[in-house]
Each structure stands twice: as structure tokens, then as C-alpha cells.
Amino acid sequence: MPQEAVPTRDSAIADDDFDAASIAAAKRSEKVSTYTIRVGSLLAGLAVWALIAATEVFHPAIFPPPWDVGGTLVRMILDGSLIGHIAVSLSRVFIGFMLATAIAIPLGIAMGLSTRCFMIIEPLVEFLRPVPPLALVPLAVVWFGIGWTSKVFLIAYGCFFAIVVNTVAGMKAVDPVHVRAARALGASRWQILIHVILRSAVPDIVVGLRLAVGLAFLLIVGSELIAASEGLGWLIWDARYHFQGDTIVVGMIAIGVVGLLLNRLLLVMERYLLRWRSAEEGEGRVAGLG
Numbered sequence: 001m002p003q004e005a006v007p008t009r010d011s012a013i014a015d016d017d018f019d020a021a022s023i024a025a026a027k028r029s030e031k032v033s034t035y036t037i038r039v040g041s042l043l044a045g046l047a048v049w050a051l052i053a054a055t056e057v058f059h060p061a062i063f064p065p066p067w068d069v070g071g072t073l074v075r076m077i078l079d080g081s082l083i084g085h086i087a088v089s090l091s092r093v094f095i096g097f098m099l100a101t102a103i104a105i106p107l108g109i110a111m112g113l114s115t116r117c118f119m120i121i122e123p124l125v126e127f128l129r130p131v132p133p134l135a136l137v138p139l140a141v142v143w144f145g146i147g148w149t150s151k152v153f154l155i156a157y158g159c160f161f162a163i164v165v166n167t168v169a170g171m172k173a174v175d176p177v178h179v180r181a182a183r184a185l186g187a188s189r190w191q192i193l194i195h196v197i198l199r200s201a202v203p204d205i206v207v208g209l210r211l212a213v214g215l216a217f218l219l220i221v222g223s224e225l226i227a228a229s230e231g232l233g234w235l236i237w238d239a240r241y242h243f244q245g246d247t248i249v250v251g252m253i254a255i256g257v258v259g260l261l262l263n264r265l266l267l268v269m270e271r272y273l274l275r276w277r278s279a280e281e282g283e284g285r286v287a288g289l290g
Helices: 009-054 066-078 081-113 115-128 133-144 148-172 176-184 189-223 232-241 245-273 275-286
Strands: none
Touching (some): 009 066, 066 245, 081 148, 081 189, 081 232, 081 245, 115 148, 133 148, 133 189, 176 189, 189 232, 232 245
16 A cells, blocks of 8 residues: 655645745735735826816816926925925924824823723813814914914824824723733733733824824914914915915925825834734744634
């Protein structure tokens, strides 16, 4: 009778290497496909834009063609005016965003850890959260004047609620089994907070930060209405009064690009903070669990 082949250690290693290579190839193919779809959607949108502009259904001042916008974009980059507006708006967004983060994350952690703290602060947060930040423009001018402080205040106010709400949600979503397991293994309260609770809450906190970045760029347009003479928001509003549709679109593109880059930066930060999760998933695949 023919004997059955007994798998050797070398053949098992070869099979594992083959599986790893197949997984890597599949991931590369998926990335290429995703990139192609995204670039294709952008090109399709640009084609539709150019087609509508070429029909001249709308006046170029109202619906500027992409070639006019491209020319204005290149001109503003070369003369440095666009970079200056981006720098001013980005500094305002950064200060307001960091101020909101410095207040909202510790407050959200305290609300998630303490029921009494949650009961005291949560009604005030829920009362103020629906109030649009732009409704505070008159008060911001009265309180802080027409300088940078009023603009930073409006941005910080708008960002604060997205961060604090998501931080509390992340703290509340921690699995109690993980906390009890860490306590049973002799972890201190500080170790449980740092290595169990906060690590579990990081995804929700990062979601809040990403939402806050988007809100910050929404608010920069409104906040720079307050006696501003520079910045992307001021650029858009000033171009509106002069019927410069191409300049308006350039300002919109600049806000979109800067916001996209900041969002990518937050995603990189999330992957770095959650690198332990990728390691655990890799261990699960090696063990045959994934």
C-alpha cells in the first residue's frame, strides 16, 4: 500500500510563507484598487465640473471653470498670498483646537470615571452643545475684542463638544471584564487607568478629534468675519464681494486640502497609539484564530 506523505516542519514553514505572501499580495492589490477608485472619482468629478462650465449655463463669476481656478491657484501660490492665508488660518485653527483638546479630554476622562462628576457637568454640556458657535459672535467680540482671541474662542468652543462627548463615550464603553482581569492580576488603579481604560477609549477619542478638526475648518470661515484682513475665511468672503468665483473655489480647495492632511495626521497618530491592536491581530492570525 502506498504510504501517506507525512508533513514535515519544512513543508509547514513553506505553507506559512506562502500564506503570508498571498495575504501581502492581496493587500497590495486592494490598496491599488482603492487608490484607483479614489483617483477615478476625483477625475470624474473634475470632468463633470469642466463639462458644466464649458456649456456656459452659468456665468464664470458664479460657476468658474476649472482652468480659471487652476490659473488663480498657481498665481496665488507663486506670489505667496495663498500660503500666507493658509498659515494664518492654520495657526488660529491649531490654537483653538489644542485649547479645546486640553480642556475636553481631561474633563471627558473625569466624567467617565466619576458618576458624580458626570451628573454635575453633563447637563451643562448638553445645554450648551446645541448652541451654534456662530451665534456667539457678538458675545465673542464684546468679551475678547476683534483680535485673534475672539476667533480662537469660537473655534475652541465648537471643537470642545465633539471631543468631550466622544471621550466620555469611549470611557463608558470600556469592557468591565478587562478592568476586573487587570485588577485580579494585581494592577494598580493608575495602571488600570493608563493601560486598560485609556487604551480602550483611544479610538473614540481620536474620532472626536477628527470631528473637531472638521468643525474647526467650518468655523474658521465664520470666525474670520470678525474684522479680519487675512486668512482663508476672509479670502472667501472678500472674494464674494468682488464676484471672484475662482478665488472662492481656491479658498475652498485650500481648506479641503489642509483639513484632509490634518485628518491623515490624526489617523497616523491613531495607528501609532493602537499599534498593540495590530500586534494582537497578527498573533491571532499566526495562532489560526484570524
